[in-house]
Amino acid sequence: MAAEIQSSQPEIVHPLDHLIRTDRIPHIWCPGCGIGTVFSACLKAMISSGIDLEKTCMVSGIGCTGRGAGYLNLDSFHTTHGRAIPFATGLKLANPELNVIVFSGDGDLFAIGGNHFIHGARRNVDMTVICVNNLIYGMTGGQVAATTPVNAKTTTTQLGNPDAPFNLPLLAWASGANYVARWTMLHIRKLTACIEKALTRSGFSFIEVLAPCPTNYGRKNKEKSLETLKLYRDRTIIKNNVDPSELDMDFEKEIILGEFVSRERPTCIENYDRTCRIP
Amino acid sequence: MKFLGEPYDTDVIKIAKGRVVIIEERCKGCGYCIEFCPRSVLAFSKGFNKKGYHLPVAQNPNECVNCHYCEIICPEFAIFSEVHTISKL
Amino acid sequence: MRPAVITGEHYITGDEACAEGALAAGCKFFGGYPITPATEIAEHMSKCLPEVGGTFIQMEDEIAAMASIIGASWAGVKSMTSTSGPGFSLMMENIGLAVSTETPCVVVNVQRAGPSTGLPTMGAQGDMMQARWGSHGHYEIIALAPSSAQEMFSQTITAFNLSEKYRTPVLLMADEVIGHMSEKVIIPEAKEIITASRPRPKGEKEGFMPFQPGESGVAPMPSAGDGYKIHVTGLTHDERGYPVMTVEAQAQMMERIVKKIRDNRDDIIMTESYQLDDAEIILVSYGISARTSLSAMNQARALGMKVGFLKLLTIWPFAEEKVRELAKKTRAFITVEINYGQIHLEVMRSSAGMAECHLVGHAGGTVITPEQVLNRIKEVY
Numbered sequence: 001m002a003a004e005i006q007s008s009q010p011e012i013v014h015p016l017d018h019l020i021r022t023d024r025i026p027h028i029w030c031p032g033c034g035i036g037t038v039f040s041a042c043l044k045a046m047i048s049s050g051i052d053l054e055k056t057c058m059v060s061g062i063g064c065t066g067r068g069a070g071y072l073n074l075d076s077f078h079t080t081h082g083r084a085i086p087f088a089t090g091l092k093l094a095n096p097e098l099n100v101i102v103f104s105g106d107g108d109l110f111a112i113g114g115n116h117f118i119h120g121a122r123r124n125v126d127m128t129v130i131c132v133n134n135l136i137y138g139m140t141g142g143q144v145a146a147t148t149p150v151n152a153k154t155t156t157t158q159l160g161n162p163d164a165p166f167n168l169p170l171l172a173w174a175s176g177a178n179y180v181a182r183w184t185m186l187h188i189r190k191l192t193a194c195i196e197k198a199l200t201r202s203g204f205s206f207i208e209v210l211a212p213c214p215t216n217y218g219r220k221n222k223e224k225s226l227e228t229l230k231l232y233r234d235r236t237i238i239k240n241n242v243d244p245s246e247l248d249m250d251f252e253k254e255i256i257l258g259e260f261v262s263r264e265r266p267t268c269i270e271n272y273d274r275t276c277r278i279p
Numbered sequence: 280m281k282f283l284g285e286p287y288d289t290d291v292i293k294i295a296k297g298r299v300v301i302i303e304e305r306c307k308g309c310g311y312c313i314e315f316c317p318r319s320v321l322a323f324s325k326g327f328n329k330k331g332y333h334l335p336v337a338q339n340p341n342e343c344v345n346c347h348y349c350e351i352i353c354p355e356f357a358i359f360s361e362v363h364t365i366s367k368l
Numbered sequence: 369m370r371p372a373v374i375t376g377e378h379y380i381t382g383d384e385a386c387a388e389g390a391l392a393a394g395c396k397f398f399g400g401y402p403i404t405p406a407t408e409i410a411e412h413m414s415k416c417l418p419e420v421g422g423t424f425i426q427m428e429d430e431i432a433a434m435a436s437i438i439g440a441s442w443a444g445v446k447s448m449t450s451t452s453g454p455g456f457s458l459m460m461e462n463i464g465l466a467v468s469t470e471t472p473c474v475v476v477n478v479q480r481a482g483p484s485t486g487l488p489t490m491g492a493q494g495d496m497m498q499a500r501w502g503s504h505g506h507y508e509i510i511a512l513a514p515s516s517a518q519e520m521f522s523q524t525i526t527a528f529n530l531s532e533k534y535r536t537p538v539l540l541m542a543d544e545v546i547g548h549m550s551e552k553v554i555i556p557e558a559k560e561i562i563t564a565s566r567p568r569p570k571g572e573k574e575g576f577m578p579f580q581p582g583e584s585g586v587a588p589m590p591s592a593g594d595g596y597k598i599h600v601t602g603l604t605h606d607e608r609g610y611p612v613m614t615v616e617a618q619a620q621m622m623e624r625i626v627k628k629i630r631d632n633r634d635d636i637i638m639t640e641s642y643q644l645d646d647a648e649i650i651l652v653s654y655g656i657s658a659r660t661s662l663s664a665m666n667q668a669r670a671l672g673m674k675v676g677f678l679k680l681l682t683i684w685p686f687a688e689e690k691v692r693e694l695a696k697k698t699r700a701f702i703t704v705e706i707n708y709g710q711i712h713l714e715v716m717r718s719s720a721g722m723a724e725c726h727l728v729g730h731a732g733g734t735v736i737t738p739e740q741v742l743n744r745i746k747e748v749y
Binding site for chain 1: 369396397399414418419423424425427428429431432433435436437438439440441442443444445447461462465591592593594595596597598599600601602603610611
Binding site for chain 1: 300302304305307308309310311314315330332348350351352353354355356357359
């Protein structure tokens, strides 16, 4: 019978502990869930980007990824399902000095929140939107999402998903986002550098990050989390500046990662100040 | 380390030796650090923590070069690496 | 460039007066969406807010509009939106978020006949119960009802003051008739206008609890970027703002949210009394129907009938104590409202069988005439 490790550990401080509400750790995410890794990459990027952390706030919606805001030891807002982007728009427009990060999931941002995403990108509100895409609605037990692959099994598509998923970078580019990238939670160093870049860029920056959901997506589709990570390692290719229309997700072929859009459209506030304010 | 000829920058290049620190109560036994450590430093321990998860343990601690990969892949903020010593090539 | 307060006499619509009231109260953010008959409020704000250093944005729908004003409020500014029935229904989820997170903001509903698309250009007063109970869960809310363009100005300022003082969304329940009616509005000097702002935290930032009520029963509210590192969530939360999924935390949070309104009813409930002392019939009304009722009362008095009128300026919380007190002395209440009986139910409940309760109402689309009220007075007298 294996023994419980009885060690009285003196207080060990993780390098990121000052940005985490350590009184709420261990967090609620499942063993093998990728959200914690993406969150950790985001924290590292926030530090290395040099932005004023006191003026930085995180807004999230509902879902597993949405719980991220609750663990950040800065001003954070856990809002209603799908409405993180308009909430963040209000924050940013009322106080343009704030650095606003939206950290939410694929269901929250693209199903119920789809319209708000499109308009946030169209207006080019200065914010960084990190979408953890686990291809499913995790928190509610594994229902089909707008990003679920065709034929995948979920609790509301028990015989297989009939619908095609979104191509998120294409949607973001078409709506007007200034910066669009896609990574997986395995490509952490690239992801961290990407988030750092997005945080210092102006305008609407969108980063899609693929992450495993072992408990819901993984179990129903017979994919252990380590297998998902191996897919991320073996079935992806980094090709920057590819046309977003070629970025459909097909795990049978190959998933393209990288930075796809990097432009300098003026931000929402710049446009408003130029057009609507009398100098 | 044996070389055929002495590289010009042996005085400049330093190899870090790292030490892995594990915050036991946070670990959920996902195994990512073990799987993806480029130096195969870690392995699952036989014991488990209060929640019943098998923790990683440094089975080849001398191989650690403080690359921080376990630290950045961990979803739980449960592991990090730090400098142990710095030695010359 | 214009000032926030345009002192003087103006001949403007109720909608415009409402926007002027918001500007006078210090509103600096408007997130809106067009909807008849409230569009003019958004239009006027879009023109004037940038001139007073504020920001206007037309969002993609009412849900986004409501979300944006909550975000703006947490950035530290007074914020508002305006809508009518269909948009009001869409805003309900986020109004619940504002209630739960104790966010000050003002939502104006210029009511039109419903349900559904209804009569977009024609007024009614059918959303009064929705104002009280529209969002899910049990909560308290403050709702005011202006009955003239002048009151659209002054009640909007009151709405902002109450929302800031009690850290709660306040609903301004106007109607299309008041909104589109042009009347004289007197805007006083800026220094005569009393405005209130949310309690701000003082002292240590470390360990500050954003939902720990102070002596007033209301917690001080920091803004994002002030360095207080607050967490705000719609999940049931404790004083730290952290989600806590227990029965005890739910009871504690609900107590805190509900108590601050219930304990301050005397401050929040505003009514006007007209000739109530000897009244055998008391008219109860609000909004445009209050003007109908006042006229009917005067006509009845001229005919020698002892009729009084209780005008409700605050609809929620309901003036229960006042009505109960009056029920002991008077014979009958006649509630006058453009619906099939919503505040009428409250009057019935509050009078506790001590007085008869009648209703003059109809499905909506036009005002109730003083003649209709007078006829009912004659029947009941």
